[in-house]
Amino acid sequence: MGAIFLSASVPLTHRGTYHETANPFLIQCAVRELLLTVIRQHKIIWGGHPAITPMLWSICEDLGVDYAEAVVLYQSRFFADDYPQENQQFGNVVFTEAVAGDREASVLQMRKQMLSRPDLSGAVFIGGMEGVETEHAIFKYYHPQASVLAVPSPGGAALNLALDYGYGTQADLADIDFARLFHTHFSYTSHHSIQ
Numbered sequence: 001m002g003a004i005f006l007s008a009s010v011p012l013t014h015r016g017t018y019h020e021t022a023n024p025f026l027i028q029c030a031v032r033e034l035l036l037t038v039i040r041q042h043k044i045i046w047g048g049h050p051a052i053t054p055m056l057w058s059i060c061e062d063l064g065v066d067y068a069e070a071v072v073l074y075q076s077r078f079f080a081d082d083y084p085q086e087n088q089q090f091g092n093v094v095f096t097e098a099v100a101g102d103r104e105a106s107v108l109q110m111r112k113q114m115l116s117r118p119d120l121s122g123a124v125f126i127g128g129m130e131g132v133e134t135e136h137a138i139f140k141y142y143h144p145q146a147s148v149l150a151v152p153s154p155g156g157a158a159l160n161l162a163l164d165y166g167y168g169t170q171a172d173l174a175d176i177d178f179a180r181l182f183h184t185h186f187s188y189t190s191h192h193s194i195q
Contacts (some may be wrong), residue, residue: 002121021155078106122147
């Protein structure tokens with residue numbers, strides 16, 4: 001039973017055109033449904049995005065799962081002054097060192113450390129902006145044969161990934177039955193070896 005990497009965020013209006021296709025409500029619904037579907041079978045790995053960390057904490061709290069066993073949150077020390085308060089709720093935070101004075105290099109260092117984990121068996125991409133696309137590229141570099149699911153209907157960068165890489169079918173583009181999508185995808189991957 002491997003770990004699943006989650007790359008998700010709600011696009012901001014002042015950062016490119018990702019927000020034009022994004023539906024913040026559907027992004028939240030998809031993230032919630034992913035956790036409800038997989039949290040008891042797979043550890044969730046993610047980089048502490050301020051819009052997603054509080055959501056994951058709330059879902060873990062609702063489900064009564066042991067954070068230290070269920071999730072691993074990565075944070076760069078570059079953002080030490082801006083960590084969401086919910087970070088304190090997670091007992092399994094991996095802090096990566098900052099590159100002095102360099103935000104982008106610090107984030108890249110965190111992403112490489114996080115995405116090179118040997119226990120990652122799959123990745124899910126929901127919403128997001130350029131960071132989601134960057135994480136997809138790094139994940140595929142380290143895990144070229146691993147399972148990838150880009151959830152297109154909430155829009156954002158994940159929609160671009162689904163279109164650009166042919167993840168899913170045309171019918172998946174508007175599908176908001178996230179429970180079915182995740183059950184189908186993860187029941188398949190849990191019965192087939194993914195290395």
